[in-house]
Amino acid sequence: MGFVYMITNDINSKAYIGICIHPPEKTRIKAHLSGRGNQGIADDINIYGKDAFTYEILEANVFDELLPDLEKAYIAKFKTVHPHGYNLTSGGEAAKTISDETRCKISEAHKGKSLSAEHRRKISQGGKGRKFLIGHRRKLSEAMKGEKNHQFGETHSEETRRKMSEAQKGKKNHFYGKTLSEEHRRKISQANKGRKHSEESLRKMSEAQKGRTLSAEHRRKISQALTGEKHPNLHPEHIRARNYFFSLPSAMPLKERRKLLRTAFRNIHRNTIYHWVRKWTSTA
Numbered sequence: 001m002g003f004v005y006m007i008t009n010d011i012n013s014k015a016y017i018g019i020c021i022h023p024p025e026k027t028r029i030k031a032h033l034s035g036r037g038n039q040g041i042a043d044d045i046n047i048y049g050k051d052a053f054t055y056e057i058l059e060a061n062v063f064d065e066l067l068p069d070l071e072k073a074y075i076a077k078f079k080t081v082h083p084h085g086y087n088l089t090s091g092g093e094a095a096k097t098i099s100d101e102t103r104c105k106i107s108e109a110h111k112g113k114s115l116s117a118e119h120r121r122k123i124s125q126g127g128k129g130r131k132f133l134i135g136h137r138r139k140l141s142e143a144m145k146g147e148k149n150h151q152f153g154e155t156h157s158e159e160t161r162r163k164m165s166e167a168q169k170g171k172k173n174h175f176y177g178k179t180l181s182e183e184h185r186r187k188i189s190q191a192n193k194g195r196k197h198s199e200e201s202l203r204k205m206s207e208a209q210k211g212r213t214l215s216a217e218h219r220r221k222i223s224q225a226l227t228g229e230k231h232p233n234l235h236p237e238h239i240r241a242r243n244y245f246f247s248l249p250s251a252m253p254l255k256e257r258r259k260l261l262r263t264a265f266r267n268i269h270r271n272t273i274y275h276w277v278r279k280w281t282s283t284a
Contacts, residue, residue, distance in 0.1 A: 001135060002067045004059035004074060007032055007086070009044055011052045016041060016086035017074045019067040021136055029055050040086040064135070068092040193267045238276065241265050245280060254281065 002021040007029060009015070016038055020028045028037065033050055035042040045053070059070055071091035074080075080087045115123070132140070146152060156164070170176060180188070197205070244264055248257045258277050262270060 001061045001133060002064050003057055004062065004067065004070050005029060005055060005057050006074070006078065006080075007041065007053055007055045009041075009048065009053055009086075011048050012044070014040075014044070014085050015078055015080045017058075017071060017078065017080050017091065019071045021064060021067075021133065024055075024057065038086050040082065040088075237265070237268060241268065241273075241276060242280060245277065 002019060003024050004017065004019050005024040005028070007016045007018070016032065018024070018028055018032075022028075024030075031037040032041050033045070033053055033055075035045055041053070058074055062070060069092065075085075075087050075091040079085065081090055082088055142148075241261060241264075245257060245261050248260060254277070258273065261277065262273050265273065
């Protein structure tokens, strides 16, 4: 879903018609009125000032495929093509498809180019806070699936993997020194509850762990993490499950109590429930 907007110079009555898929006040209109968009608008801002321009949304929540035609219709209606307005063409260019030959030329022209630190910083700032619409996210996802993905069928060499690993270590990692808030952790936990890995995924994870040897330092950290108050037996879910189990009538068959426990705590794996029950009944 997108928008059609118009920017008007209230002094010379020239106007510009544009289309975009994001709310234009925060994207395209903002860019035009800051001198980073249409060159004609930028030149007249230097002459008349930014306050000489006003804007309005002509159409909102329009299907993407209709935007080019609406752009052409409004450009014709308000006669905004240069020299009467700021549009350089009659519109509708978004509907055109770039040929494979042109794509190759564009690709070759950009190969080997490196963006300056300042350029990268501006791109980063421009993208912060930007939210894609559901339809846009779906299209981006579809465009990267299967054979359409540029990495489809390719694997990184051991040397490339090593370089990628080194590039993410220590202070070079974008998450270095940061910790997730309790709210963030809770959301991640909720999003993953009830999620089950496919048989293929489980097999791959199993294969990846086979033959792996943990270092002494790694084992020491695991031991420390499971010592004292951090031990999983003191996890709130474990405590609630235990209290629920022992609140059931003791005369009730163990099998029935275990079945009720599994029903009440569906997010806990069955094997974990069995392990807990065996431990509780052996020490009761």
